Amino acid sequence: MTGILAVTGLAVSFPHERGRVRVVDGVDLRVDAGEAVAHVGESGCGKSVTALSILRLVPKPGRIEQGRVELEGRDVLGLPVAEMRALRGRHAAMIFQEPMTSLNPVMTAGAQVVEAIRLHDRIGFAEARRRTLALFEEVGIPDPSARFDAYPHQLSGGMKQRVMIAMALSMKPRLLIADEPTTALDVTIQAQILELMRDLRERFGTAILLITHDLGVVNELADRVVVMYAGKVAEEGTRTEVLSSPRHPYTQGLLRSMPARANPGERLREIPGVVPSAGTWPSGCRFRPRCDRAFEACVADPPETRFGPTARVFCFAAARDEVKP
Amino acid sequence: MEAHVVSNLIVAALVFGAAGLAVAIRRNRLWSEALRELARRRPIALAVVALFVVVALLESVRWRSEPEGPEAGDTVSRFEARSVVDRMFPHDFREKSYSAPLAEVEFYGGAPLAHPRSHLLGTDILGRDVLHQTLKGARVALLVGGLTSLIVIPLALFFGVTAGYFGRRIDDAFFLVSSTLMAIPGLLLLIAIIMALGRGPVQVCVALGITSWVGFARVARGESLKIRELDYVQAARALGVSEPRIIVRHVIPNLMHLVIITFVLLFSGLVLSEATLSWLGIGIDGSWGQMIDQARDELSRDPIVWWNLVAASSALFSLVLAVNLVGDAARDVLDPRTMKEHR
Amino acid sequence: MRGALRRSAAVLFAAILAGCGNDPYPLEDSLEKILYQPFDDPPKTLDPQVAYSVVDHQVIGYVYDTLLGYHYLKRPFTLIPGMAETVPEAIGLSDGRVAYRFRLRPDLWFHEDPAFEKFSPGTRTRTVEASDVAFSLLRVADPAVVSPVIEALGKISGLVDFGKRLDERRRADPEFAALRIDEQYRRAGPVDGVRVLGPLELEIVLDDAYPQILYWFAMPFTSPVPWEAIAAYDGVDGRESFAEHPVGSGPFVLSRYDKRSRIVLERNDRWYGVLHPEWKAPAATYPSEGAPGDAEAGLLDPDYVGRPLPFLSRIEFRREKEPIPTFTKFLQGYYDASGVVKESFDRVIQKGELSPEMRGLGITLAKSVEPAISYLGFNMDDAIVGASGGERSEKLRQAMSLAIDSKEFLRLFANGRGLPAQTPIPPGIFGYDAGYQNPFRQPDLDLAKKLLAEAGWADGIDPTTGRPLRLTFDVGDTGAAAMLQFGFYTSRWRRIGLDVEIAATSYNQFQDKVRRGAYQIFTWGWVADYPDPENFLFLLWTPMSRTKSGGPNTANFSNPRYDALFEQMKAMTDTPERLAIIHEMRSILEQERPWIENFYPERYALYHGWVRNEKPAGLSIPTAKYLDIDAELRALRRAEWNVPITWPAWALAAILVVVIVPGVVTFLRERQ
């Protein structure tokens, strides 16, 4: 397997009341060809910012402080602006959480896909249109030529997300970054979109980096899972490793609070407290204040503890568990 | 009651009101934070505005004092109530005609001055100290901005909210009245109203109020339309809370940020409008607009008399600029989105 | 050779200037003999029987010729024959009435106009006859015309009755009202006092002696108008109105009338002065004699004396609402003559003479005191300042009169231009006495305070309130500049302890106050219609009282002795007896003080070096036909004076670049 994406030691900061605060702090991430990696965490933990950093789309006044992002072996953060632009969409494409607002309201759906194509390939409008219609077909948009001239507000949410996916796939990129692609959709539509993504992945071999807070979605699609908490990676492993035998107390908490996992009649167990906002994060293990297993050692930064070839956890408690038995 | 007593009472009321407001803001976390943020972003502009307010208040506090002897000015002014600002200047601080800033002799003719080297900004054609005039103008400017806003905001809020909240007939009526007012060219309407009401500070403020409430009322209407549909308002209605109570407790508080922003933006516009009215000869006596209008001719004097124009226009400019900057910051702090309707 | 060179240089410069600069005129006009004049308010009407404002007369005076005129140079003003061959003498009739017999010159023509074609096809003009003058006089009486001078011309026997007759018949009989205008007049006539004795002969009969009547024949109210034009331009059904489409017989023809921006008069080649230079008609020939000093001033240049008028080919009026830009344009050479705006006075005039700078530009100055007066008045019907207050109020008025220092006022607001007034009669009018000093017009604050104390208001303090006596000064101008002037008066009164409040309202509201008699103190002015003391002294005559008859006696002054003297004086010729009566009237006013005579305005007129033969008149009479322009000199001067200064544009561009470039650079660097 070859690496498509390798993020190492990424740190992104935003200005706060007193100086800049790192909302992403030392994140490592790797996606191999054809692989689907889920990036999981509660909202506000920095997973979207991580995703945006990959294409250097972190909105101002955010700033990538340090780290390295390699896309197909190229250092993304060091690229000149023009090359960066050429890379977006062609090598890695992105779809977003809100299909309602992520499409330009005053351009037709077709025109937006055509634009994506013609930005990278010097072809005429007619040719681009033909390819767009084909793409529409592929992502399951019924009556593509009618939808081509429709404005976004004339399409349903699911249809819009399909248009987004068509746009993202227009250059057949090797990596698709999907930032909460189904959150804003109805449950039935969610299933359709996930089905579509799985299907496309199989057909084109596109690697997927899936950003989500929904472990159910992870279960559907991901090969590997990276759990993030408060700007740092908490735990990483294959789907089964993370979902069946979570090691980090945070992952365990997340899983416990999933309705699907609970036994009927049993009360759901939520994680006490809320995710603290950036800038108010404690030193040492950031999960410490909410953790039922915290002990004295947790005031220091937790080290990486590896479990087998694929799993790793950042937690003193998990490390202690490992030593004990 | 005499005019200066009324003025003093108003100043007292304003000071008490401001104190009360300050206490209220201190208690409310949202507002006090907003205020602190504002002070952090625009310290100088706020200070300038505050300075003008202080000068205006000092100019508004007046009382009569015992005659100060025959050398103290003309006979009549001994009997007049003078403000704190007036008292900061010597009693007969005037010359016969123009003198340049800090000059020793009259500008034309070169006769020695009664008060050489003491007129910081020179004197005008009647020999009055320009700095004194300019400081007095601050009161007029704040009166125009403040009093008019006091007329506009409640009026606009009342009509806008009732129209937006109750809709239907009331909304239709509001639409008609507002478009009738908007259909008449603004300057013309102003002139007509002032001619009908007569000249004077209050009349000008009323006229400006009538011509400028519509814009804000329309914004207020739009916002209350939205607020009406909010869940908790619906919930309150479902619980049987009376309509006026909903408006007072839920709708109006949600418009407060708009009120503040409108007030600030309206203010600078009004002060500028007064200058245009002065050009038409229906402004307020002693305003900067009037000084500018007089100075318009002076600019063409040869040798040029510039200090009048410079004094009045920089005072006007710095107040409006400071208010605009505060307004911009207030908009960013309080609400970055809804002000699209304002131009 | 030198002339040709100068001419081509002028053309060249004008062309350069026109390309980029501020020349407001088209290039092809730069070498024409065109007089450029500014005007402020647009003319209200060009109907000669109606027009009564200075700006109306500025245009009408050239389009419509008058039977009599004023000598261009002589002062005091002297009547000379115009379209009439002589200035007529009064003829006493047996029934005590007075007649004047006018004889018109032959071969006078109206301007060419399509109106004539309408009634006699094939002709575009016709000659002026006595009946046309008679027609004009009847128009003055016609109520539909709404002529403002029916009061004065109503002294012609039967003229007022004619108007009434005409009005009644029009009301009673719609068919009559639909008749052509000349036919209506013919049927409503005849008028006893207007007799057409022959094609060129006209006799006017007055009920009483009124020697001033001749002055009215030097004004456009009596100018002949063709009935054809009245009939054709009735303003109905989209047709033009006569008020906008004049047809006269004067030295210039109206060729363009955008009255809100531009009015153009072209020389009339059919004018009798042009057609018949051999007549040497006084009003169509440059005069050979003038007032003392005229020869020294170059006004009797042999190049011009005896030459037929007019010298100009065109007069262009451009609308200018603001005096200061207008003056600037004058200094740039784009207007040929100008007053002196007070703001630039010190640059232009130094020690009563033109400044060296202005002389260096070749500008000349002409001063003249206008036959006009500006005064402050008291409403004599008012309880405090008026007549009913008796001696007490009289002393108050005297004290207030003593407080006003007109000289200081003129110094502050008019650069000292003008004479402090002592009586209602200004210089240049019979009865003016340069040596007379009105005892209550010599500023004296101590005497004023003494009189005030005698009146019972010691130190100006009202004993009932213990505060200064409060009076109201009603003004109908709210402009900033005017407020300063009003402030001057009140500040003077404050010195003697009077608290005079300025009640500034719009002109309408002021008029309304005056109508209702609800005013105390006001300020007004009067400009002579004709140079006779009657035209000033009637402003205080009881029958003219504002509240009683709506007349111009706004002070509502009423004094039986004064009235009797006025009746006696008005029909007299300028004799020592008349002077004695005027002096007696003066002493009544001196004591009673219905007015504080403020000042007689003085006009300073500036002319560029390329304007020849200029002499200001004061009265609003047309004088441009005597002027000449050296157009080449003008073109050269304009080019010289109007080189644009361009370095600030480059500086501004440089600053912009300096500001923007670092920003762009930083931005691009950040993006990498």
Next chain:
Amino acid sequence: MLAYLVRRLAGGAVTIVGVLLFLFVLFFLVATPEDVARKAVGEKAPPEVLEQWIAAHGYDKPRFWNPDDPADTMLAEHFRRMLTFDFGSSDADDVPISKRLREGAGPSLALSVPLFVLGLLIGIPLALLVAFFRETYIDRVGLVISVLLMSVSALLYIIGGQYVLGKLLRWFPISGFDPSPEVLPRFLALPLLVGLVAGLGGGIRFDRTVFVEETSKDYVRTARAKGAGEARIMLRHVLRNGLIPILTNVVLQIPFLFTGSILLESFFGIPGLGSITVDAIQANDFATLRTMVFIGSLLFVLGQILTDVSYTLADPRVRLE
């Protein structure tokens, strides 16, 4: 769509009736027929002449109610004249008002159309440029400059422009107007410049806010993610979306191009409809004034409808119901 237009037109008609009524009442608060007559026939005219004038112009009729003939009142006459577009002639000088309107429209348009077009052509690109450089020093400088520009009184712009550019530097004629094409541009240059600068600050600030707001929208991120450059994003995506709110402001102004700018026309001596209005006010010329206001309100109503229609053209999301 049609039903909507009809409803809007009906609303507009009611508005116009309201304006007319208001105008009528206001006039009698401001001036009396005697005032109008006095201004028209001159200060020196005797009272009989005033009466003749008042009768000739119908100002002696009952104002609101005439028991003998309800149609013979000034109010009825006022409405009849305005609603039939029979404006009659000016009170000040008896010129047919329709003629005056024809004469004034040209100069007004000659100034207002270039001012409007240049204002858009300069203001919008500048605002877009400032928005392009948002969060940088150019943006801050641009913003401060536009607030500075906004904080100066319009009077000062005119006075300053005439003094500096006209008098001192002699670049342009200080004021005046001449429709002949040879000299017209010279006359228009200064008022255009002054009008542009005076309006630029507020325009840039408003438009910039709109554009910056648009740049934070999700679709911009999408465009970026597909590889579009910043310039392309600004021109193709942000401009088009931002123009919609700007357009509503702009279209509303189009009808008023005819009525001109009162301040500019007065100071620069341009004989357009704006200065006709000022002249009418000063001359107590009610007949002209009411026509100007009537036409102004007519255009306003028209402009509002035009704005709504243009909204539907520019924004595919909006459909009129």
